[in-house]
Amino acid sequence: MTPSTGSAGPSTGSSAGAPRSVLLAEVARATQRLADAGVPSPRHDAEELAAFVHETDRARLHLVADPDFDARYWEAIARREAREPLQHITGRAWFRYLELRVGPGVFVPRPETESVVGWAIDAVRAMDVAEPLVVDLCTGSGAIALALAQEVPRARVHAVELDERAVGWARRNIASIPEGTRVTLHHGNALTALPELNGRVDLVISNPPYIPLTEWEHVAPEARDHDPQLALFSGEDGLDTIRGLERAAHRLLRPGGVVVVEHADSQGGQVPWLFPEDRGWADAADHPDLNNRPRFATARRVGH
Incomplete structure (x- = not known):
């Protein structure tokens, strides 16, 4: 499956005082990209990759502050979008x-x-x-x-x-x-x-x-x-x-x-x-x- 050619970078419109906006917004965008690529569990995988890249777990994603957003997330999403197994990406x-x-x-x-x-x-x-x-x-x-x-x-x-x-x-x-x-x-x-x-x-x-x-x-x-x-x-x-x-x-x-x-x-x-x-x-x-x-x-x- 050819990866989507959509934007691979984080959004820039986060507002002050909303530390959860950027990461969770990007997870939502990543979920749509994975769904479009035919990934069977797009939301789960988008969250799992976000947790892996940010060295946390899915339940704590909302605690990742905006300045901590890691652009490697989009590299991981592109690999999953190409149908590389989630477990190969996280190891x-x-x-x-x-x-x-x-x-x-x-x-x-x-x-x-x-x-x-x-x-x-x-x-x-x-x-x-x-x-x-x-x-x-x-x-x-x-x-x-x-x-x-x-x-x-x-x-x-x-x-x-x-x-x-x-x-x-x-x-x-x-x-x-x-x-x-x-x-x-x-x-x-x-x-x-x-x-x-x-x-x-x-x-x-x-x-x-x-x-x-x-x-x-x-x-x-x-x-x-x-x-x-x-x-x-x-x-x-x-x-x-x-x-x-x-x-x-x-x-x-x-x-x-x-x-x-x-x-x-x-x-x-x-x-x-x-x-x-x-x-x-x-x-x-x-x-x-x-x-x-x-x-x-x-x-x-x-x-x-």
Whole structure:
């Protein structure tokens, strides 16, 4: 999307004694520019970028006085207007109770994945296991692995990622929180990794690539042009990686262990069928996200 050619500078008509006029007026103008560019959440992003540039938070924007207006705000707005992800501009992403470092080369965690992790956390807490053993396949930034380590205090988490640049981001995030000491990062193929854990794992979780190759032109520019292709696309129907994850999860899980796999809402009803009873699975089911759209599938490993 070509950025707007409208004015990129601050207004000059602020009146004395109105310390909130300039910044909030510029946020309003920025909101319109982002909306015209097709940004899905223009007001939120305009405010978030203003808070980032002025080193405050959105709730305190009204406290930024006129003389403190930073012209770098318009540089940030131009980048977002061109559909560069908000998180690449700020260098951070929020995920559950975590602040993660993200940027070019790593998939930006999405809010819908938080409900996937919430289900997994509840499932692990319900297990009668003193120190749950968890594997996060296709970890990307490490968001899922770190959330599980943080919210299940005795869990030991192994995170696997193939892309070298993403591994670098995950390594930084793991080092940034105390619970990261219980996360072991592995640079390797999620489908063949960790044979030493075969039959021992309590929970396998993954947010894998699941977009069909045929949908390339319909993917939002923020993802298509900035997220790693390896983290997005997976065969003609988008399910190639999930088919491989079914075999990997079956190999890794102990009897009674659980697999949790995110998928596209359009794939609701398809993914549970990839975990059939005749291959050692039970209770395969789909679950909705907070918008009541099918978002992830779960199944329980049975047999020996």
